[in-house]
Amino acid sequence: xxxxxxxxxxxxxxxxxxxxxxxxxxxxxxxxxxxxxxxxxxxxxxxxxxxxxxxxxxxxxxxxxxxxxxxxxxxxxxxxxxxxxxxxxxxxxxxxxxxxxxxxxxxxxxxxxxxxxxxxxxxxxxxxxxxxxxxxxxxxxxxxxxxxxxxxxxxxxxxxxxxxxxxxxxxxxxxxxxxxxxxxxxxxxxxxxxxxxxxxxxxxxxxxxxxxxxxxxxxxxxxxxxxxxxxxxxxxxxxxxxxxxxxxxxxxxxxxxxxxxxxxxxxxxxxxxxxxxxxxxxxxxxxxxxxxxxxxxxxxxxxxxxxxxxxxxx
Ligand code: ADP
Numbered sequence: 001x002x003x004x005x006x007x008x009x010x011x012x013x014x015x016x017x018x019x020x021x022x023x024x025x026x027x028x029x030x031x032x033x034x035x036x037x038x039x040x041x042x043x044x045x046x047x048x049x050x051x052x053x054x055x056x057x058x059x060x061x062x063x064x065x066x067x068x069x070x071x072x073x074x075x076x077x078x079x080x081x082x083x084x085x086x087x088x089x090x091x092x093x094x095x096x097x098x099x100x101x102x103x104x105x106x107x108x109x110x111x112x113x114x115x116x117x118x119x120x121x122x123x124x125x126x127x128x129x130x131x132x133x134x135x136x137x138x139x140x141x142x143x144x145x146x147x148x149x150x151x152x153x154x155x156x157x158x159x160x161x162x163x164x165x166x167x168x169x170x171x172x173x174x175x176x177x178x179x180x181x182x183x184x185x186x187x188x189x190x191x192x193x194x195x196x197x198x199x200x201x202x203x204x205x206x207x208x209x210x211x212x213x214x215x216x217x218x219x220x221x222x223x224x225x226x227x228x229x230x231x232x233x234x235x236x237x238x239x240x241x242x243x244x245x246x247x248x249x250x251x252x253x254x255x256x257x258x259x260x261x262x263x264x265x266x267x268x269x270x271x272x273x274x275x276x277x278x279x280x281x282x283x284x285x286x287x288x289x290x291x292x293x294x295x296x297x298x299x300x301x302x303x304x305x306x307x308x309x310x311x312x313x314x
Contacts, residue, residue: 007251010069013105016248017049028052037069062255089250091117098210103219123206130166131199142175154224157190197232
């Protein structure tokens with residue numbers, strides 16, 4: 001009987017589920033957009049992946065959950081941090097990767113990976129919308145276009161405009177002010193993409209740049225984000241075929257590898273860090289890090305509010 005493993009990544013804005021066989025081949029995958037972290041969204045993602053794989057939950061030989069809402073996944077024998085799962089899934093999709101940059105809806109991470117694909121170190125911004133998918137959504141809304149149209153617009157921009165605010169709360173006002181000055185939307189889009197890439201560079205500086213670099217997360221579907229990040233890093237940036245499911249894929253691989261082992265205990269190999277802090281919990285929609293943050297683009301290497309690093313034991 002063929003074995004089947006399920007990985008679930010319950011992120012802040014999307015739920016992802018991946019089913020693999022015993023060789024780690026992806027049999028089915030789904031991504032579901034949620035309003036906010038929800039068990040319903042997670043269940044829809046799981047049901048879609050199981051249906052595509054042609055099995056029911058009873059046919060699974062192991063389930064691992066990851067992501068911001070990983071503790072909300074019933075039936076998961078183990079949970080692993082996003083750091084562990086993104087590194088695991090990306091190393092399997094892009095062998096040889098040494099730096100994983102994951103940009104999701106409300107956080108961004110830089111993870112260095114050793115030649116065996118194990119996590120060495122990471123830095124994470126989960127306190128502030130700057131440099132995350134949410135920031136691109138603010139940009140798209142202000143420019144009255146879809147996220148899918150944003151990349152083409154940004155690639156058409158030529159002039160580098162000064163974008164001083166990297167705070168999502170103030171950026172929209174600044175973008176509207178640039179539009180009111182009659183500046184072309186394409187130049188505004190490219191300038192904001194450049195500024196976000198500079199912010200990501202500062203995150204990378206926390207762990208040290210390595211190559212090859214792979215960008216994952218929903219933002220990796222934005223070709224302009226990839227282009228400007230490559231320009232800022234001064235190196236090629238690879239994107240896996242399905243960049244949004246790397247965490248869920250890593251979780252499925254860990255389900256496969258831990259099958260048959262008793263559940264519980266600390267997350268092996270992850271040096272588990274509880275990432276389950278509330279995102280953007282401040283009053284009136286303020287980012288947690290807004291206190292004392294001037295929202296200005298910091299130079300690469302500067303220690304920034306909201307960035308957390310921790311060495312990870314292998
Ligand atoms: P999380 O795991 O934190 O929920 P994801 O990795 O799924 O987040 O990324 C969600 C983000 O990806 C959204 O905020 C959005 O900005 C971005 N995104 C998703 N699809 C696209 C697309 N087709 N083009 C550009 N950006 C996209």
